[in-house]
Amino acid sequence: MKIKTFLDLCSGIGGGRLGLEFAGLKSIGYSDTSRLAVRTYRLMHNTEGEPYFYNLKRIKTELLPSYDLLIAGFPCQTFSVIGRKEGFSDDRGQIIFHICRILSETQPKCFLLENVKGLVTHDKGNTLRVILNELRLAGYEVVYKVLTSLDYGVPQMRQRVYFVGVRKDIECDLSEFEWPKPIPIPPLAEYLIDEKLADKERLEILSYYLKNPVNNGKYTVEDIQTFEGKIIDTRMNDLRIYDGRCPTLRAQRDGVLYVKSGEIYQLTGYEALLLQGFPIEYADKVRLEVSDRHLLMQAGNAMTVNVIKLIGESLVRLLE
Incomplete structure (x- = not known):
């Protein structure tokens, strides 16, 4: 049994779409409520002739074309350790139920869902149990696993939980599904190529972090300039230094710096896209069509x- 087409929900700027296209599949439509993300999506991908469904809550499934796979990186703020972890009490946390409705009513052969690692332990595992139960009630066998992007060809420490589901009536043993094996980093x-020197404001923020009670006396700005090739991340009150890898990109993370030839640079949206696996x-x-700030946010999502x-x-x- 072959799968050829997919429906791209919570599509963002199309990281999921591009990954599936590289795997040989073709999109039949996409849905996202962010006007700015959809603009970037259309600039990146050939969407001519494809329907855009805007808010998936309003999708009338009887109007959807036939498709084989549903993909969605459903909203994660309500499950993230960074967010307030409100889960299903937050309207964004309800999106998974609408995805299950679409699965139940359209019955594609399979699905691929992504969310933050914190979903696995949210509410002592109750949230995960509810989601798995809903997916099974929609007619699917499900497996899930936490993977880090660092193991799969990009130097970014991004941990996410992935759900793979196959329709129950399909003769297929999901226990035989092979999660990708790690490949070299x-x-x-190769990714830090935009070379945007850190502006005065970023350097002032760095100086502030170096002098706060947590970091005071550890380093000077001059010390940082000697950390060739390293990533410098200012987070909360903490200063973190990474060698050969970048911390998880987030929508609100715009304070990542790096050192090259004794100069301090700030990570750009263009570089963030590369670190998310988007080809040059x-x-x-x-690059010249979307602001750096918005590209950083969109890459983080x-x-x-x-x-x-x-x-x-x-x-x-x-399935084949």
């Missing part, structure tokens, strides 16, 4: 292209 320097030719399409490609390929092999 590429050199971080895709990043080039939006995206799925890692490499991970989705590898999971998609595994799912295709399983």
Whole structure:
């Protein structure tokens, strides 16, 4: 049994779409409520002739074309350790129930969902149990696993939980599904190529972090300038230094710095796209069309292209 097409829900800027296209599948439509993300999506991807469904809560499934796979990186703020962890009490946390409704009413052969690692332990595991039960009630067998993008071809420490489901009436043993095997980490320097010098405001923020009670006396700005090739991350009251890897990109993270040839640079949205697995030719399409601030936010919300490609390929092999 072959899978050829997919429906892209909570599509963001299309990291999931691109991963599945690289796995040989074709999109039949997409849905996202962010006007800015949809603009970037359309700049990056060829959506000519594809329907755009805006809010998936309002999708009338009887109007959907036939498709084989549903993909969605459903909203994660309500489950994240960074957010307030309100879960299902937050309207964004209800999106998973609408996804289950669409699955139940359209019955594609399979699905691929992504969310933050914190979903697994949210509310002492009750949230995960509810979601798995809803997916099974929709007619699917489900497996899930936490993966880190660092293991799959990009030097970013991004941990996410991935759900793979196959319709129960399909003769397929989901226990035989092969999660992608880790591959070597590429050199971080290959991704830090935009070379935007840290502006005065960023350097002042760095200086502030170096002098706060947690970090006072550890380093000076001059010390930081000697950390060749390293990532410098100012987070909460903490200063973190990474070698050969970048911390998880987030929608609100814009304080990541790095050192190159004795100069301090700030991570750009263009570089963030590369760290999410978007090829240079895709990043080039939006580099001058979307503000750096918005690209940083959108990349932080995206799925890692490499991970989705590898999971998609595994799912295709399983069903074939």
